Amino acid sequence: MLERGQIPGIEPTIRVGIILPEDRQTNVSLDLSNIPDYQIIPKHLQTESQPYHIEVEQDSLRINGNRSDKLHLRRLDKGIDLGKIIEVYPVVAGRGFHWEKKIRLNLLGDLEIMVHQGALLAINILPLEQYLMCVATSEMNAACPPALIHAQTIVARSWVLANVEQKHRQLGFDVCNDDCCQRYQGTNYLTRQAQVGALATRGEVLLYEGSICDARYSKSCGGMTESFETIWDGNTIPYLQVRRDFEDNGWEDLSLSSETNAARWITSTPPAFCSPATVPGDSLAQYLGSVDEAGRYYRWKVNYTQSQMTELLNLKLGLQAVNVIEIIPVSRGGSGRLNRIRIRYTDRNREIRLREVISEYEIRRVFHTRFLYSSAFIVDRLAVEDKIPGEFTLRGAGWGHGVGLCQIGALGMALKGYAVPAILTHYYPGSELTKIYP
Numbered sequence: 001m002l003e004r005g006q007i008p009g010i011e012p013t014i015r016v017g018i019i020l021p022e023d024r025q026t027n028v029s030l031d032l033s034n035i036p037d038y039q040i041i042p043k044h045l046q047t048e049s050q051p052y053h054i055e056v057e058q059d060s061l062r063i064n065g066n067r068s069d070k071l072h073l074r075r076l077d078k079g080i081d082l083g084k085i086i087e088v089y090p091v092v093a094g095r096g097f098h099w100e101k102k103i104r105l106n107l108l109g110d111l112e113i114m115v116h117q118g119a120l121l122a123i124n125i126l127p128l129e130q131y132l133m134c135v136a137t138s139e140m141n142a143a144c145p146p147a148l149i150h151a152q153t154i155v156a157r158s159w160v161l162a163n164v165e166q167k168h169r170q171l172g173f174d175v176c177n178d179d180c181c182q183r184y185q186g187t188n189y190l191t192r193q194a195q196v197g198a199l200a201t202r203g204e205v206l207l208y209e210g211s212i213c214d215a216r217y218s219k220s221c222g223g224m225t226e227s228f229e230t231i232w233d234g235n236t237i238p239y240l241q242v243r244r245d246f247e248d249n250g251w252e253d254l255s256l257s258s259e260t261n262a263a264r265w266i267t268s269t270p271p272a273f274c275s276p277a278t279v280p281g282d283s284l285a286q287y288l289g290s291v292d293e294a295g296r297y298y299r300w301k302v303n304y305t306q307s308q309m310t311e312l313l314n315l316k317l318g319l320q321a322v323n324v325i326e327i328i329p330v331s332r333g334g335s336g337r338l339n340r341i342r343i344r345y346t347d348r349n350r351e352i353r354l355r356e357v358i359s360e361y362e363i364r365r366v367f368h369t370r371f372l373y374s375s376a377f378i379v380d381r382l383a384v385e386d387k388i389p390g391e392f393t394l395r396g397a398g399w400g401h402g403v404g405l406c407q408i409g410a411l412g413m414a415l416k417g418y419a420v421p422a423i424l425t426h427y428y429p430g431s432e433l434t435k436i437y438p
């Protein structure tokens with residue numbers, strides 16, 4: 001597995017979780033493009049009949065009638081031959097988000113399958129550069145300008161090698177296949193352009209004072225990037241700060257921690273790199289990855305009736321609210337993202353109660369049946385009668401946590417002709433682009 005803080009001198013391999021125990025999946029099918037390209041371990045599972053149907057049976061696997069604790073498909077050569085793949089289905093994409101669905105994955109490299117607490121665990125093991133090609137394509141459509149694909153690949157490589165989060169280490173893999181880590185859909189959408197992007201930037205990462213940058217990124221900052229410490233616990237990181245996503249001096253420097261400024265900001269459409277002024281809404285569809293619903297990323301609106309809001313908060317927070325009276329912002333980061341709010345509601349005894357929701361992640365989890373686009377929003381109370389609103393409208397900015405590179409903003413910069421180093425130093429000021437392995 002990848003080690004935190006180590007700068008590899010040669011290309012490492014990476015372990016990617018494809019089916020996770022939390023999916024509670026108990027069967028899966030595999031098709032190998034050509035069986036002789038793989039060593040099948042253990043040997044007694046070698047069979048010519050495809051597909052392999054794999055089921056969980058107590059603590060072991062049943063594979064086309066044979067039992068084993070584990071199955072390892074080891075690809076004999078490690079090259080990028082797209083004719084040699086393992087097709088796996090079904091696999092969850094968009095886990096827990098509003099676009100969750102089941103897909104088929106085509107994988108380069110090896111595949112290990114085992115049982116973890118009664119459910120399947122499948123891990124794809126492949127050379128890092130092959131993983132990065134697939135990530136660049138899954139995160140953004142390959143129709144994107146080369147500068148964006150190159151920048152995205154360098155950022156993805158840096159994030160993986162900085163390896164700060166290690167969310168899945170105890171399960172024996174480095175990253176999962178989803179937005180929790182980086183979206184990875186095998187070779188499903190892999191194009192020539194993404195392969196060229198990885199080859200052209202092979203081994204290149206961002207360094208800050210000799211360490212690989214924890215290069216976070218999200219879909220759209222909404223015009224202002226957020227600081228690391230607003231979203232996650234921990235110290236300030238010098239290259240992950242609040243920053244206008246504009247050309248130099250392209251906009252007044254507003255602190256969006258203030259309610260007045262946040263409201264002014266969210267209800268306007270400043271011409272940032274990620275705004276429709278730079279990347280028109282209808283052209284966005286041709287650049288975005290294929291998993292998202294066609295969304296309004298820069299500015300958006302969500303409406304709830306009183307009963308929908310009450311039901312949602314009762315469900316998500318286990319409140320026993322009868323009416324929601326008010327949603328009060330308590331603290332915002334410099335991009336306007338809320339990381340603390342207070343809900344005023346009445347309970348069954350008509351008493352007024354308060355409940356705090358803390359952290360950007362928790363706020364996004366609570367205010368949407370699946371997951372809210374971002375926590376940079378203001379709340380309008382409409383049709384108020386007896387102090388109880390009949391409706392709530394959430395008006396918001398951006399998509400994702402907003403820290404580090406803004407993917408749509410980087411697209412805007414690339415479309416305007418900015419080169420890769422300019423894009424990277426815009427989002428990670430003070431970082432240096434360096435090749436760490438040949």
Ligand SMILES: [Zn+2]
Binds near residue numbers: 176180181
């Ligand atoms: Zn993950």
Ligand SMILES: [Zn+2]
Binds near residue numbers: 408409
């Ligand atoms: Zn942006």
